[in-house]
Amino acid sequence: MKRKNRKKSAVKLLLFLLLLTTFYLLHSNSVFAAPSWWPLVPCGTSANPTPCTRCDLFRLADNVILFILEGIVPPVAAVLFIAAGLMIVLAGANQKFYAMGTTIFKNTFWGLVIILASWMIVNTFIQSFGPDKAKGSWFRFTCKDEVITPGGPPPSALCSNPSALAAQYGVPSSPTNAPELNQLISCVNSQLNNFIDQSQVYTYETDNSNVLCNYTRGNPVCGACAHLINSCHYGGAGGTTGAQAVDFNAVGISEQELFNRLSAVRSECNFGFIKFETDHTHISTTTCAGDAGDGSSGGGSSGGGSGATMVISNVALTNITPNSATITWTTNIPSTSQAEYVSATYGLATTPVNNSLVSNHSLTINNLQQGHTYNVRAVSTANNYTARSSQYPLTTTSQCINVAGNGPIRVVFIAGNNLHDAEDNICSENWTASDMNSFWVSTINQYQEALTRFPPFSSSKFSLLRSDTINSNACSSSNVSVYIGRCLGGNDAFMSWSNFARKRVTITRDKLVTTLVHELAHAFAGLTDEYWYDLPYPKPIIKPQPNNCNLGSCPGGLISCFNGCNNQGPETGWKRDAENDIMRDNHIPYNQFGPVDKQIIQRFIP
Numbered sequence: 001m002k003r004k005n006r007k008k009s010a011v012k013l014l015l016f017l018l019l020l021t022t023f024y025l026l027h028s029n030s031v032f033a034a035p036s037w038w039p040l041v042p043c044g045t046s047a048n049p050t051p052c053t054r055c056d057l058f059r060l061a062d063n064v065i066l067f068i069l070e071g072i073v074p075p076v077a078a079v080l081f082i083a084a085g086l087m088i089v090l091a092g093a094n095q096k097f098y099a100m101g102t103t104i105f106k107n108t109f110w111g112l113v114i115i116l117a118s119w120m121i122v123n124t125f126i127q128s129f130g131p132d133k134a135k136g137s138w139f140r141f142t143c144k145d146e147v148i149t150p151g152g153p154p155p156s157a158l159c160s161n162p163s164a165l166a167a168q169y170g171v172p173s174s175p176t177n178a179p180e181l182n183q184l185i186s187c188v189n190s191q192l193n194n195f196i197d198q199s200q201v202y203t204y205e206t207d208n209s210n211v212l213c214n215y216t217r218g219n220p221v222c223g224a225c226a227h228l229i230n231s232c233h234y235g236g237a238g239g240t241t242g243a244q245a246v247d248f249n250a251v252g253i254s255e256q257e258l259f260n261r262l263s264a265v266r267s268e269c270n271f272g273f274i275k276f277e278t279d280h281t282h283i284s285t286t287t288c289a290g291d292a293g294d295g296s297s298g299g300g301s302s303g304g305g306s307g308a309t310m311v312i313s314n315v316a317l318t319n320i321t322p323n324s325a326t327i328t329w330t331t332n333i334p335s336t337s338q339a340e341y342v343s344a345t346y347g348l349a350t351t352p353v354n355n356s357l358v359s360n361h362s363l364t365i366n367n368l369q370q371g372h373t374y375n376v377r378a379v380s381t382a383n384n385y386t387a388r389s390s391q392y393p394l395t396t397t398s399q400c401i402n403v404a405g406n407g408p409i410r411v412v413f414i415a416g417n418n419l420h421d422a423e424d425n426i427c428s429e430n431w432t433a434s435d436m437n438s439f440w441v442s443t444i445n446q447y448q449e450a451l452t453r454f455p456p457f458s459s460s461k462f463s464l465l466r467s468d469t470i471n472s473n474a475c476s477s478s479n480v481s482v483y484i485g486r487c488l489g490g491n492d493a494f495m496s497w498s499n500f501a502r503k504r505v506t507i508t509r510d511k512l513v514t515t516l517v518h519e520l521a522h523a524f525a526g527l528t529d530e531y532w533y534d535l536p537y538p539k540p541i542i543k544p545q546p547n548n549c550n551l552g553s554c555p556g557g558l559i560s561c562f563n564g565c566n567n568q569g570p571e572t573g574w575k576r577d578a579e580n581d582i583m584r585d586n587h588i589p590y591n592q593f594g595p596v597d598k599q600i601i602q603r604f605i606p
Contacts (some may be wrong), residue, residue, distance in 0.1 A: 073115065080108040159222040165215040171235055175204040175214040176242040178235070180270075180285045185246055187269035188283075192261055200249035200280075204233060204242065214243075232273075232288035244288035247280045255279060260347030267375055267391050310335060312389040315378050322370035322399045322468065327378060328362045329389060335382035337361040341374045341394070350379075357382065370474075371398035399474035401466040404448045405459040409605065411520070412465045412475045413444050416483030419506055427485030427508055431470050435486070440468070443484065443509050447516055453590055454517045454582075455598070461605060480523045482516070484509050518586035521593070525601045527583050 043052040087101030158165045166173045177185075181203060189196065204214050205226060213225035217234045230237040232245030250258035259276040262283065266274060272286035311332045319326040327339050334357035342348040351363050361380065368374065375391040403413075415431040431440065444466045450457055467474040473481055480503040488510045505519040521527045581594035593601065 069115070073112070077108055077112055080104055084108065159212060162212065162215050165212065165222070169215060169217050169219075170238075170240055171215055171217065172240070172242050175206075175211070177203050178239060178241040178244045178285065178287070180287055181242070181244050181246060184269055184271065184283065184285055188248070188262065188265065191265045191269070192258070195250060195253050195258055195261060197249040197251040200247075202233075202247040202280075203245065232284035236284075236288040239288060245282060245284040247277070247282050249280045255281065257347075263342050263348035264344045266342065310380065310382055310385055310387045312378050312380060312387050315389050315392055317376065317392060317394050319364075320394065320397060322397050323368050324364055324366045325368065325376075325394055325396065326362060326364050327376055327392075328360075329378040329380075331359050331361065331380050331382075331387070333382055334359050335361075335380035335387075337363055338379040338381075339363050339365055339376060340379055340388070341365055341368075341376045343372060343374045345369075345372070353381075365394075368396045370396055371400075372396050397468070399468045400476070401468065403444060403464045403466050405461075405463045407459065407461040407463050409461055409524075410463045410465055410475065410478045411480050411482060412467050412473055412478040413447065413482050413484060414467045414473055415440055415470045416485055416506065417471050419483055419485045427487035429486040431486050433470070436468050436470070441466070447513055449513050450517055450520070453513065454592070457517065457520070457605075479503060480505060480520065482507065482519075512587070512589055514582060514589060514591050515586045518582050521583060521597070521601060524605060525597075527597060527601075529583060 043056045084101045084105035087097055087104070091098035091101060158168065163173045185201065185203075205211050207226065210223055210225050212222040213220070213227070214234060216222065216225075217237070218225045218227055218229040218231050227233045232239075233243055233247075235242060236244055248258065248262065249255070253261075255278065256276065259274075259281045262271075262281055263274060270286055271283050272288055273282075273284040275282045313330055313332075315327065315329040317325055317327055336357065337354040339351045340348065341350075346369070351365055354361075354363065361378065365376070373393060373395045376394045377391050378389040380387050400412075415435070416427070417430040419427050448464060450464070452459065465475050465478065482505040485506070485508045487508050503523050505516070505523055507515060507519060580588060580591055581597060582588075582591040583593070583597055585591060
């Protein structure tokens with residue numbers, strides 16, 4: 001009977017332990033929450049590379065204690081309780097096995113009582129007799145360790161005395177901007193005020209957490225600083241008049257667009273350095289040396305700095321075309337090559353960096369706009385130092401050049417290739433890009449006399465333009481296009497030809513100015529050649545002025561206003577304007593229009 005009761009008691013005890021363990025697991029934060037003591041080592045590991053301090057040594061000891069109390073004791077106690085219960089239940093007639101189970105149970109129980117009672121006794125004592133600041137939180141580990149800056153801080157009295165700190169570092173006794181920085185900011189605002197967030201224009205430090213950095217040139221002796229040591233925000237390495245750098249933030253446009261617009265006024269507002277910092281644009285004055293922006297040290301661009309040995313010289317701009325130019329320069333040490341070019345319209349752009357280290361540099365700047373002005377500077381980098389030259393103005397040539405005249409009627413000369421508009425193939429030669437620089441220009445210059453030698457083709461009525469794009473009219477508008485073939489046409493009558501409907505003239509480059517004017521008369525006034533055709537010429541027939549001919553010498557019923565009433569042929573009765581009229585013979589140098597042709601042209605060109 002006793003054995004049976006003992007077995008029932010053991011079963012009840014085992015059920016109680018299982019329920020107790022389950023209750024602990026369900027309500028313990030240490031099971032389901034991330035433990036505060038893990039990882040045991042709180043610093044200097046790959047997971048947490050923060051450098052260790054003296055506090056971390058005590059934090060390690062605290063973690064070990066918590067690990068034992070919260071991480072080891074509960075599960076070990078639970079295992080021992082369960083093991084003891086099983087031994088008691090399964091002991092049967094084995095008294096020794098039963099006694100061992102009860103011993104394990106008792107020892108585990110009293111061990112937990114001692115641990116918990118110790119904590120309860122200490123907590124009761126502190127809550128009753130301890131200082132107020134310890135009550136409720138005495139078991140929480142706190143420690144504050146001061147970080148000592150390498151190089152050593154100044155006496156603590158200086159960090160509480162900004163004037164003395166400023167005197168030690170040679171800066172103004174209160175944060176201020178250098179006069180040249182105020183001038184720079186004023187200039188920028190006069191140009192770009194609507195695109196700059198005036199609430200986010202930053203020069204010297206204003207944050208209370210690092211305002212003392214203004215007095216230490218960024219040396220973190222009184223706390224961490226927002227910018228590099230000797231940053232131009234702190235006056236640079238030797239400035240004595242205040243901040244020499246400003247950070248601008250955009251409003252209404254992107255930060256990149258603001259940077260481009262600021263770059264366009266760099267020369268006008270006298271920037272010493274400008275750098276795009278992704279979320280703002282950093283600019284310093286020309287008096288602050290060695291600026292590399294306010295992001296990171298090393299590898300930054302610089303407008304000049306102490307200790308720099310590289311010098312850019314002999315900058316030249318050559319081979320200027322409508323869309324490209326060549327920039328050359330020399331450096332006293334081998335370095336990379338790059339060019340910056342900026343305009344008020346298109347902002348800042350750069351060529352790709354040529355990483356070949358050379359002393360004689362040459363780059364071609366492509367994709368320029370014709371007839372546009374840029375400011376160009378050479379950029380070279382060596383030994384982590386970047387030098388920039390002064391800015392040089394570059395104006396690209398235009399592909400549409402006004403050669404002569406300023407009148408509203410625009411005649412455009414075009415270098416024509418593969419011209420087949422005439423009855424014969426007008427030209428088998430082709431213009432090339434190399435012809436455009438001089439040969440094409442000299443060819444057009446010979447036709448300028450058309451505006452002065454042949455009334456009414458006067459400079460007040462006509463503009464003579466030159467398109468420097470082969471086979472294309474680069475001018476925005478024109479009344480007639482004159483395509484000139486590269487060939488020498490000889491005396492072939494069909495080498496000169498015009499199209500009334502399209503207002504197009506086609507000639508070869510050796511034709512006389514007289515020939516050009518003859519063709520323009522076709523294109524503008526609709527005049528035709530005064531030869532032996534079946535209709536009276538010139539056409540169209542315009543009501544003539546009072547007759548100046550002898551009607552008796554002309555066939556009856558015909559318009560008899562032709563000068564001299566010269567017969568076109570035997571018994572034809574058709575008359576030409578004059579024997580040497582340019583519309584009859586355009587091979588005579590500077591031949592003129594007859595009086596009727598001239599009247600007709602004046603009707604079309606008032």
